Amino acid sequence: MxxxxxxxxxxxxxxxxxxxxxxxxxxxxxxxxxxxxxxxxxxxxxxxxxxxxxxxxxxxxxxxxxxxxTVKQAPQQKAQAALVEKFRALLQGSAQATLADVAELTRAISEAASRQK
Incomplete structure (x- = not known):
């Protein structure tokens, strides 16, 4: 297993x-x-x-x-974990990071900032 x-x-x-x-x-x-x-x-x-x-x-x-x-996470937690993984890849200078990843991270940060206000 x-x-x-x-x-x-x-x-x-x-x-x-x-x-x-x-x-x-x-x-x-x-x-x-x-x-x-x-x-x-x-x-x-x-x-x-x-x-x-x-x-x-x-x-x-x-x-x-x-x-x-990962198995126990709710869908929103899985989405957040995926974003964290993309951010980690960007910080490590991964060549796999794309402009779409950067845009997705920017949107997520913007949405989180809006919820904080």
């Missing part, structure tokens, strides 16, 4: 960063089959591989195991 949860989390993070399985495999010097098996929960993941995946996805190691909170 935990392998599947970890696999789903890795897949979600990979897709958020617009990386293919091939690209992730290349970044960590593993085969596409390995990435596929990890994402489907068919293979145990070595800790060293999990660290490499986290580094390639530009997240902390513990972010890979953040599915517990």
């Amino acid at each position: 935990r392998r599947k949860q970890l696999g789903r989390r890795i897949k979600l993070l990979r897709k958020e960063r617009k990386l293919s399985q091939e690209a992730l495999a290349e970044l960590i010097d593993k085969s596409v089959d390995t990435i596929s098996n990890i994402e489907r929960g068919f293979a145990s993941t070595r800790i060293s591989t999990a660290f490499e995946i986290a580094q390639a996805l530009k997240v902390s190691f513990t972010d890979l195991f953040d599915w517990v909170e």
